[in-house]
Amino acid sequence: MPELPDVEGFRKVLDSCARDRRIQQVEVYDTGVLHGVSEGRLRRELEGRRFTGAERHGKWLLAPTGGPTVMLHFGMTGQLLCCRPGDERHAHDRVAFTVGSDRQLRYRDQRKLKGLWLADDAELARTLDAQGPDAAAVGREDFDSRIRRRRGSLKSALTDQSVIAGVGNLLADEILWHARLHPARRAGGLTDGERCRLHDDMRTVLRSSVRAECVPPRESWLTGHRDDPHGMCPRCGTELNRGRTAGRSTVWCPRCQPEPA
Template sequence: MPELPDVEAFREVLASCARNQRIEHVEVYDTGVLHGVTAARLRRDLEGRRFKEPQRHGKWLLARTDGPTVLLHFGMTGQLVCARPADELHAHDRVVFTVSRGRQLRYRDQRKLKGLWLADDAALARTLEAQGPDAAAVGREEFAAALARRRGTVKSVLTDQSVLAGIGNLLADEILWRSRLHPARKAGGLTEAELGRLHTDMRRVLREAVRAGRVPPRRTWLTGHRDDPNGHCPRCGTSLRHDRIAGRTTVWCPNCQPPPSP
C-alpha cells in the first residue's frame, strides 16, 4: 500500500511532469475512481487551468491548480505515472491529464479503492483538518503529546491518520522494530524516553524511505524479512512473529520487542 514515501515520490512525478503546465485535456476512462465529481465536471473545471506546485500531506497528494485542487489518494494499488501521448494506454490507467508540453499525467490503479476528488479551498481545508500532523514534519513535543493521550496500542495509534498522517502498516512495523517497542504496547503508557526514541527512529526511517521512493525491502530492515517463509530478525536472528494487531498483519521480533506486562 502506498505510504508517505510513495506519495512523496508521486509528488515529485507530478512536479517534474506537469508543474506550471496548462491542462489541455482530461480523459476519464473509469468513473469508479471519481468521488463527488462527474467526469464532465472534472473536464470543465480543469481544462485550461495550470498545475501549480504540488503538495503532500500524509498519504494525500494535493495537485493544486490555478483553480480547484485535485486531491489524490492511492489506496492499495494507486500510482501516478508520467507518459507521452503516444505511449500505449495501460489497462489500469483510470484518469489521464494531457498537459501543454506533450506529456501525460496518468492516474493508474488496479483495485480502485481510493481515487480523485475535486476540492475548492473550503473542501480542501475540511479534508486536511481531519488529518493529524504530517509524520515527516511533526515535532517531538507534538508527537509525544498526541501519543500520550491515546488509549490504544502504539501500532493502532501510529497508523491512525487522524493522529499522525502518512504512516501505514509497513512503516509502523519498521519504526517499532527500530525502537524495540512491541506493537501491542499502550501508546499512553510509553515513557518520555521511549516516546523520544520512537520519534527519532520514525524520522530516520522516513528520511531513508523517502530517498528510496518507497518503504525499501532492505535486508538490514525488518521489511526485508517480513515476507520470508521463516523470517528472522536482521538484528538478533530470532524468528519473527506474525499476528493481527489493530486489525492488520503485524510483524515483530519477540526478543528485541518484548511483549507488554500483563
C-alpha cells in the same frame, strides 16, 4: 501499499511532469475513481488551467490549479506516472491529464479503493483538518502529546491518520522494530524515553524511505525479511512473529520487541 514515502515520490512525478503546464485534455477511463465530481465537471473545471504546484500531506497528494485543487489518494495500489500521450494505455489507467503537447500524467490503480477528488478551498481545509500533522514534519512535543493521549496500541496510534498522517502498515512495523517496541504496547503507557526514541526512529526511517520513495526492503531492516516464510530478525536472528494488531497484519521480533507485561 502507497504510504508517505511513495506519495512523496508521486509528488515529484507531478512536479516534474506537469507543474506550470497547461492541461490540454482530461480523459476519464473509469468513473469509479472519481469522488464527488462527475467526469464532465472534472473536464470543465480543469481543461485550460495549469497545475500550479505539487504538495503532499500524509498520504494525500494535492495538485492546485489556481482554481479547484485535485486531491489524489492512492489506496492500496494507486500510482502516478508521467507518460507520452501516444503511449499504450495500461489496463489499470483510470484518468489521464494531457499537459502541454508531449506529456500525460496518468492515475493508475488496480483495486480502485481511493482515487480523485476536486476540492475548493473549504473542502480542502475540511479534509486536511481531519488529518494529524504530517509524520515527516511533526515535532517532538506535538508527537509526544498525541501519543501520550492514546489509549489503544502503538500500532493503532501510528496508523491512525487523525493522529499522525502518512504512516501505514509497513512503516509502522518498521518504526516499531527500530524502536524495539512491541506493536501491542499501550501508547499511553510509554515512558518519556520510549516516546523520544520512537519519535527519533520514526524520523530516521522516514528520511531513508523518502529517499528511496518506498519503505526499502533492506537486508538490515525488518521490511527486508517480513515476506520470507520463516523470516529472521536481522538484528538478533530470532524468527519473526506474525499476527494481527489493531486489525492489521503485523510482523515483529519477539526478542527485540518483547510483549507488554
